[in-house]
Each structure stands twice: as structure tokens, then as C-alpha cells.
Amino acid sequence: MIEHFLPAASSYAQDIDNLFTLIFTLVGFWLVLTEAVFIYLIVKFRKKDGQKAEYYTGEEKHLKRWITVPHFLVLICDIFILVGAVNVWYNVKQQLPEADEIVRVIGQQWAWTFVHAGPDGTIDTDDDIAIVDELHVKVGTTYHFKLEARDVLHSFSVPVFRLKQDAVPGRVITGWFKPTKVGEHDVQCAEICGIGHGLMAARIFIETPEEHAAWLAGQRPIALASANTPQRVED
Amino acid sequence: MTRARIAVACLLAAVTGALAGSAAAEDLARGEALYGLCAQCHGSEATGSKLAEAPSLAGLPQWYMENQLHKFQDRTRGEHPGDITGLRMAPMSRALRSDEDLSAVAAYIASLPAHTPEPLLVGGDAARGKELFSLTCVACHGADAMGNQQMSSPPLRYASDWYLYRSLEKFRAGIRGANPADTVGATMRPMAMTLPDEQAMKDVIAYIHSLSE
Known part of the structure; x- marks a missing residue:
């Protein structure tokens, strides 16, 4: 995808592009999802005549799930990003192939x-x-x-x-x-x-x-x- | 009829003169605005800064400024890997995007009051320098070291002494004046090489400075 905008002309350019694409996809997915849920909730629970606002403390288990489930899912995504990043860092920065x-x-x-x-x-x-x-x-x-x-x-x-x-x-x-x-x-x-x-x-x-x-x-x-x-x- | 013609001619001359004056004023204003970038190193009065290794420019004529800026832009000057300060100036010259801008900034610098920088070099003997100057420099730069446009020789009296020393070093080492496209620099290089040693360079510079005292 990145190569469409900027040629990749080194042996490790594609690895770095792949890492960027991985981060972009995972972060982008969560950004779009959370913004969509956020906007949906704003519209669904907008001010209506005759309906009073309620305050939720968020302490009940079925409410906490809205935080904990996405949290663990994001952590799993982080593991993918970390593994990819360490792999690229090792191959590009920690390795020094013999020079011609x-x-x-x-x-x-x-x-x-x-x-x-x-x-x-x-x-x-x-x-x-x-x-x-x-x-x-x-x-x-x-x-x-x-x-x-x-x-x-x-x-x-x-x-x-x-x-x-x-x-x-x-x-x-x-x-x-x-x-x-x-x-x-x-x-x-x-x-x-x-x-x-x-x-x-x-x-x-x-x-x-x-x-x-x-x-x-x-x-x-x-x-x-x-x-x-x-x-x-x-x- | 004749009086009417004279009156019309006078009117035309006045209008043309006013327009030319207005255009020149606009060029200077444009040059002043562009000079804002140069002032970062050369100072707002173009008196230079040893700390920034930027020479004094006040007192240099427009033709010389234009020639040097063109050389920097064309990579005729400031292209040698050993020319540390020239390499710094070359990209800055390319911030001037047109010949009109280049001329405007050169005209503005030439319009500034001439300035003789304080001497920073020590150990020069002006009396010995006078002999060397009359043998080596006078033919192009003139007895008063005020330069000669016909020879493309700049005035030296308003140059910072450390800058003159550095320039002579560069000419002698082939860091400046060795580019085949720099025909004027190519004439300066052998002249710089006739100065036998560093002391001779200091002596000549001390003499040039003494001309302003």
C-alpha cells in the first residue's frame, strides 16, 4: 500500500511497510469501531421529550464489560504489533550483514x-x-x-x-x-x-x-x- | 508649439523618472524583506559574525554580490567537500527563487552603509604586507584595495580579516577557485599561492586593514 505512494528500494523496505500496514490496520479498525459506537450511542440516547437523564456509575459487571472486553482485545492486538516491531528492529538495526x-x-x-x-x-x-x-x-x-x-x-x-x-x-x-x-x-x-x-x-x-x-x-x-x-x- | 513640446517632454521625463524611482524603491523593499533570511547569520546591518562564520557584506557592490550568489546557486562555489562554510551558504543562496530576487537582495546589501569590521587576526606586519600587496594584489584590487569591476575584483577594505585569511587558505588548498567553471576564482588561486606562508597572508591582511585607519 505504502509503495503505491513511495517506491520501496531497499531489502528491508517491504518489512517496514508491512509493519506500518499492520499497525495502520489494527489501530484503524479500533478507531473506526469506537467512533462508530460512540456516534451510535450519542444519536440513540439523544435528548428526548419526557425522558430524564440517568447517571450510571459503571460498577456493575455487565457495564464494566464495555471497558474490559475491548481492553483485552486491544492488548492482543498490541502483542501482534510488538512481535512485528521487534522482528523488524532486530533484522534492520541489530543485524549487520557483511558489507560488499x-x-x-x-x-x-x-x-x-x-x-x-x-x-x-x-x-x-x-x-x-x-x-x-x-x-x-x-x-x-x-x-x-x-x-x-x-x-x-x-x-x-x-x-x-x-x-x-x-x-x-x-x-x-x-x-x-x-x-x-x-x-x-x-x-x-x-x-x-x-x-x-x-x-x-x-x-x-x-x-x-x-x-x-x-x-x-x-x-x-x-x-x-x-x-x-x-x-x-x-x- | 515648441514650448508645448518641451513641456510634454519634461512631463514625460518626470513621470518616467518617478516610475523608475518607485520601481527601484520597490526592489529595495523586496531585497530588504528577502535579506531577513541572510540576517540570521550576516546580521541585520550585514556587518557579519565570526561566531556564525558569516563575513561582513556591508560595503560590497551589487555586481559582486550577484556574481557570488550566482556561483553559489550554480555550484561553482561552495561545492567542494572541504568548504565547510561554503557548503552552508550554497543551499541558502538557493532560497532566492528568481534572478529578480537575487538582484533585489544584492541591491539592498549594496545600499547599506559600508562597514569596516574590527580586526580579529593578530601577528600581521602591515609594513611587510604593503610590499606583498603591491606585488600580488594591487593589479586587480587596486592600490586602495577598493576593487575593480572590470577585473571582477571585489573591494577588500570592508571584508572581515578572518574571512580574508580563510579565503586565502581555501584558494591555496584548491577548496575554492579550482572549479573549471569559476574562471574568476581560477585567477585568484595562483595569486594566493604566491604568498609564501601563513605569516605573509596575515601581513597582507594587516596592510589591507591599515588602509581604513
Whole structure:
């Protein structure tokens, strides 16, 4: 359902969409049901000529059931949601599949710098390709990202991956993704980071291996200035 | 008949002049409104803030402001991963949605009273800087460091000293002026590299500042 509005382009995007759909369905069902009962009761017991209002304390067993039965049913729904959420959390956040490639993601007011491995396929070497506001990845490849913030809190958000991870100054946070569909999509900052936060947008290019190799061949390494780069402390 | 023609011509000139003046006033008002975003870092009088690492702009001419804003918008400037402050300015420049808005804000900044920021750099020798300035900078920026539009050289007298130092560092490191599309920056980069060391940079900046004393 969500994919109808926003493509799902990572290996775990569908799992997260399924969890959202589960929560939406269960919560939506109870919302519609309770509102329907509520409106029905309001209409049925509206003011009528010659009928006095009565006050119910709700202490009798047959009245309490109106609370306790839905309460236990909602708790059963909660168990489904919890099991689904823990399962997705474990697979996305607690698991770290072996990386085929590593990309360094650096947030700052108000731009993203992406450091790609150069032709040697290894990050933090002289042939690294550092580009502002453009992330180039290969479809079907498992990436680890090393997320940093140069100044304040940011949040690395790739909606088509259903990925969102805070970036914290002074820390290097590791996460992963595996693109599953080629295309060009938005990257955004999802943490208010100053007056230019709304302008802190980038693009992700998910390419076939051939397209990626062609892109890589057209790049030249740019050494990152170190003066304003914080000391890295790997988590 | 001739008098009538002269009277009509005078009337037309007065109306045209009034309309032009009114349009200019509208542009300045528009520029002032747009400048509200810039003021967050550069200050309401455009005198800059070291804390926000935003240079002083008051005193810079409209043509220079327009050129730089266009460069930021076109990613000719502020596109290098090592240009921390440029990367901050580039997205802000894109908040100006049209060339008219860009010109209006540049015109407004140019209309503000010129301001010479207080010096923050220490250790510069203005006497030594004068020699270096006359060898390196004077050809484009002028003996009075007031710039030259024909050479696309901005005035330096109203620039924050820390900003001049930072800019020279960036030009020398290829963080600025190395983009092939930045033809003006490309002329500045080799000139910055002729300054032999950090002390020479401080000396030149001390001399530029002494011109305003």
C-alpha cells in the first residue's frame, strides 16, 4: 500500500511497510469501531421529550464489560504489533550483514558529503571520491554507511530505503542498506539542524554495476580538508 | 508649439523618472524583506559574525554580490567537500527563487552603509604586507584595495580579516577557485599561492586593514 505512494528500494523496505500496514490496520479498525459506537450511542440516547437523564456509575459487571472486553482485545492486538516491531528492529538495526562496500556519510549545516570508495574498492584511501549532495550506489550490493556530523545533530533519511538514522557530532555510527531497484531518489535531513534545514537535500543514484563503473570512471579524487573535520571515534 | 513640446517632454521625463524611482524603491523593499533570511547569520546591518562564520557584506557592490550568489546557486562555489562554510551558504543562496530576487537582495546589501569590521587576526606586519600587496594584489584590487569591476575584483577594505585569511587558505588548498567553471576564482588561486606562508597572508591582511585607519 505504502509503495503505491513511495517506491520501496531497499531489502528491508517491504518489512517496514508491512509493519506500518499492520499497525495502520489494527489501530484503524479500533478507531473506526469506537467512533462508530460512540456516534451510535450519542444519536440513540439523544435528548428526548419526557425522558430524564440517568447517571450510571459503571460498577456493575455487565457495564464494566464495555471497558474490559475491548481492553483485552486491544492488548492482543498490541502483542501482534510488538512481535512485528521487534522482528523488524532486530533484522534492520541489530543485524549487520557483511558489507560488499562502505560509504562514508558526513552531515553538516546544510549539506551531505558522501565519500565513495574509488577504483580500489576500499574506503579511506587516496582514490576516494568525495561528492557533495550526491550518493551513488550499486543495486544488489550490501553497503555499510559510516555516519558522521560535523557540527550539530542531523538525521540521514532515505525515504525509499525506509532508512532514518541520527548523526551525532563526535561519533561515527554504522548502519547498512542494500538497494534493490535502480533509480534516482531523495535524501533528506530529518532532524531540525538550523535555519537551512529545509534546504539540506541530496540525491541518491541507484545504478546497475555497469552504470556505476561508468560514473566512477568519470570521477577524480578530492582530498577532504582535515582542518574542520572532527576526530573520528568509531562506535 | 515648441514650448508645448518641451513641456510634454519634461512631463514625460518626470513621470518616467518617478516610475523608475518607485520601481527601484520597490526592489529595495523586496531585497530588504528577502535579506531577513541572510540576517540570521550576516546580521541585520550585514556587518557579519565570526561566531556564525558569516563575513561582513556591508560595503560590497551589487555586481559582486550577484556574481557570488550566482556561483553559489550554480555550484561553482561552495561545492567542494572541504568548504565547510561554503557548503552552508550554497543551499541558502538557493532560497532566492528568481534572478529578480537575487538582484533585489544584492541591491539592498549594496545600499547599506559600508562597514569596516574590527580586526580579529593578530601577528600581521602591515609594513611587510604593503610590499606583498603591491606585488600580488594591487593589479586587480587596486592600490586602495577598493576593487575593480572590470577585473571582477571585489573591494577588500570592508571584508572581515578572518574571512580574508580563510579565503586565502581555501584558494591555496584548491577548496575554492579550482572549479573549471569559476574562471574568476581560477585567477585568484595562483595569486594566493604566491604568498609564501601563513605569516605573509596575515601581513597582507594587516596592510589591507591599515588602509581604513
